[in-house]
Amino acid sequence: MVEHPAHLDRTDPAGHIAAAAAAYRNWGRWGEDDRLGTLNFIDDARRVAAAALVQRGAAFSLSQPFDMNGPQQGWRRRTNPVHTMLDTGTDAVANGQGFPHGIGGADDVIAMPLQCSTQWDGLGHIFDRGTAWNGRPADRVVTSEGDLVTGIEHAVDRIVGRGVLLDMGRHLRPDGELPDGYAITVEDLESCIAAQGPTSRVGRGDLVLVRTGRYTRAKREGWNGYAGGPSAGLSFTTAGWLHRTEIAAIATDTWGFEVRPNEFDDAFQPLHQVVIPNIGLTVGEMWDLDDLAEDCAADGRFEFLLTAAPLRITGAVGSPVTPIALK
Amino acid sequence: MVEHPAHLDRTDPAGHIAAAAAAYRNWGRWGEDDRLGTLNFIDDARRVAAAALVQRGAAFSLSQPFDMNGPQQGWRRRTNPVHTMLDTGTDAVANGQGFPHGIGGADDVIAMPLQCSTQWDGLGHIFDRGTAWNGRPADRVVTSEGDLVTGIEHAVDRIVGRGVLLDMGRHLRPDGELPDGYAITVEDLESCIAAQGPTSRVGRGDLVLVRTGRYTRAKREGWNGYAGGPSAGLSFTTAGWLHRTEIAAIATDTWGFEVRPNEFDDAFQPLHQVVIPNIGLTVGEMWDLDDLAEDCAADGRFEFLLTAAPLRITGAVGSPVTPIALK
Amino acid sequence: MVEHPAHLDRTDPAGHIAAAAAAYRNWGRWGEDDRLGTLNFIDDARRVAAAALVQRGAAFSLSQPFDMNGPQQGWRRRTNPVHTMLDTGTDAVANGQGFPHGIGGADDVIAMPLQCSTQWDGLGHIFDRGTAWNGRPADRVVTSEGDLVTGIEHAVDRIVGRGVLLDMGRHLRPDGELPDGYAITVEDLESCIAAQGPTSRVGRGDLVLVRTGRYTRAKREGWNGYAGGPSAGLSFTTAGWLHRTEIAAIATDTWGFEVRPNEFDDAFQPLHQVVIPNIGLTVGEMWDLDDLAEDCAADGRFEFLLTAAPLRITGAVGSPVTPIALK
């Protein structure tokens, strides 16, 4: 097997996907009943070590906002969140709301796709030729009732550990922003790690955050196709690296984690098809890495304690998340 | 001012509320523009100290599930979450979903009150006689567009620090569960701290978790009025303690934080009316403290790093949360 | 084939269903591409005749309310409607909402199952052994994207015609209410028609409304299992009558149209399985027939113009409806 071919054949996504899936498949590695995939790489010792990285006590939220001004434009019925009120302060002042002794209250409701803003893809989010994580038939895993096997609730206490930021934008471009369509390669990742120094080493159980600068531009210029349009992102050829580094999860500041347009003529998110159902990798998207990146650039430390628990939504194939990096 | 009167006059909630509000009000303490209240007590040094509490690397999710089997029964239109699928594995297998090269996907949507399960009350959740946190007119703060001033998004990177568990259930009852209607007093809190030992001291900037055992019973026997019905909880008379300890936030394993039925004849959540708009205290409810409590009882250490970031929902007066305790 | 056997074998729902399906199947009757089933029986001449029934100009809404006080208790995630406001009068008065010249507005949102209250079942709502109306494979008809073939939008201009009320409650019981579990037979239907007189004849293209009195009781005594619990309703043995009368649609004042508990030991809505995918019959449920029934009893006329258009929701398998009877 050629791990990352010099040349991808743009006309053969199916062939490349099949080869990569066969090469990097982790099915059975954590038993027949596994629901966690590479999150299994995080263990107590790694969490202790991660907590020991906290030196200054600076906390960074890596979440984008959740509101109607978000990037969604309706692709596959993904909308922006609709947040409405059940009770308000205007009501409390106007009519007392039926409560005694001057208490008043406000209360609210949200309707949103679970992947409308900063999120994790669960293991049930993507299938490879009808098969879900660990080799299960997709139609036995995710029905209209949700993910009956690998729902994101199983990961609820698992995503806390050592985070490491690879600031590809800063590493590769003076303005800190990769151009749309830029496919980040293994060489790019390794040269970034080398340049950023020892706090950037990547290995088993790490939670790797890759900043492209795509969201930085969106904040400055407007969404302009952030959700589904062109963007820098990981090359399909990084599949082997994602496998052999034994990272626990990866997240980016882009909509779709991998480079867009994809690197094949007629394709849709081919790297997802390898990493989620085959490697068992948990993938995060639409994170805001800018403040953290600024801080890392300033102090030269690219590692931190990262806590990024999904909501415990039974049977969900994705989840909004508020990742917190603590340095 | 009598801090915690020997006898509450059950017929005068308004009088007691007014007195406590006047006594413990923190308005202006952090400036005219403050949006955080007692969360301001958490600082970098406290976060460093909290991270240093991590010894074994054990992680505990303190979240209840989010699904249709939850406790809500429609009070003030609060329902359980409705989670529906936009795409499924059954579709992927049946018809390919229109995607190329054998990729398939599942995607989902949720509709839920922000306080349907494990949550934080934001500072805009409760008003005292028409006034919100920091003395602002409630109808200037929370309209149908949400909380325009103290929306929970402002707290997104603030709720990480030292957590301390006060296991009142275990402390006061052999079976670990307080009876419904039991009002936890300052004496109870202090005796629990004394009994649990030095890892339980409570002070400035702490995130205090109070376990009553109410949720333990709900898991065993069914909800039976968990949402809004009788429950143990904090006595109205703890308002002064909540103020003078300078804790940053408090959370319980109950629906409503304070004891129910409330301690006045005709009342509704009088302690809320004092602590949220007046003290500026962030309050969590419907947490699952059982696994953590078991662990604390076993190792005798009741303090830990707690990360409990709300979702960054613009203008929300509450938020679902997945609190993670790391010991 | 025995049309309505003297004795149903309670242990063999599958056998009875298979026999009835084979006997009454209308597949292909209106061509390969049909999306309407028995709604095809309504034609222009019948609509003219139906309009001619209007003599007094009395209009009756046959809709139950849509709100949080409805009957749903979460079965298969069916909830009651959640209606929330985007803008209110309290806001308009408090802050002007940012509009000029003193205009103010209120606006609202709803989240609801399409079958939460008064509704039509679409032809894609029920399948018989994997097959949908007109013999189509169910997995080609209804995916996560909705009903791709027989969505209720196709019926949007079809459900207007002659309505006829069969007031089984009044016919069979002095108090006008059938007991739970009462299975309405063909003999019952025919004796009601005979008793009510010539305005009650039932034939091709008619929209038949069957009142049991179940909702009358619910209004008086509370829901008590209205959604899914015991109820009078049509016997499985009426399948042949529903077929040979060539009615266009049928609706009842009950949750589930057919008698509950069902007439087999281990069964779920067996008559649905025959009439929707095999006969192609459109079925309405949770209608309020009481005011209309009172009026019909008073004037002795049980026929009227009925307009009951579903909402034009693309791909829906059911729809809320406000049926209007005009006499």
Added chain:
Amino acid sequence: MVEHPAHLDRTDPAGHIAAAAAAYRNWGRWGEDDRLGTLNFIDDARRVAAAALVQRGAAFSLSQPFDMNGPQQGWRRRTNPVHTMLDTGTDAVANGQGFPHGIGGADDVIAMPLQCSTQWDGLGHIFDRGTAWNGRPADRVVTSEGDLVTGIEHAVDRIVGRGVLLDMGRHLRPDGELPDGYAITVEDLESCIAAQGPTSRVGRGDLVLVRTGRYTRAKREGWNGYAGGPSAGLSFTTAGWLHRTEIAAIATDTWGFEVRPNEFDDAFQPLHQVVIPNIGLTVGEMWDLDDLAEDCAADGRFEFLLTAAPLRITGAVGSPVTPIALK
């Protein structure tokens, strides 16, 4: 009072609104407790006469689709409907859904603004300087709990009567489509009535449908600002006509009923401010009048029985509707 001034002063919307409101106000006309406004003009005799208009039995749905491809772009959080499935045919085939004897089912849910597509504005939808229909304080009428007084459920059996189509597009333009910004005047309305002939007369209790051709263009060319952008529509100067004709309701094929941009420099829907809270007129928007208009043009008959009942949503300030015209 000058009923329709030769010249509107573009700088004084407030003055014109105040004058028109004072001149045309119907407050108290139907008693202090009225919840229906001009819908009171429809009576039994008019419904009988309307039913007598049915000659050919042709039925026309006047509804636009309800789906994600609708016109909404998020203005004031109005989105397009999100329709999701609770159960599907792919599930039924893949796993049987836990049902006995081969029955399978599909079920669905919708989340939508009540004014996202073809709809009625309820009387609580618009306020004039803090006052709602019949002179009630807006903050006593519409709170976060909905319209407590004039909710659209009160109109549920009221909107059936004589419909009359004024096809302004065909009347004024060879291609049948008025240009954006065209303000339809009283002279235009009257000349259309004269040209269309006696079946177009407009009077007490009528349900008037005004076709501009705006939706015709949207179907051909895409939405292009249909929701909130420029459009033909009624001139502010028609307020007197809308009052003195004593029509029961009016509906158009446009987003906003009145001409856009509005006829004042700094204004928002000034005609709404007069007709809804002052005249008590029920207004429909986003109707599809094209098929009906074609038929009317062909047979020269512009009147018909119109049934357009709102959904019975408790406390709603608007409602989706499937209007059915029967000729």
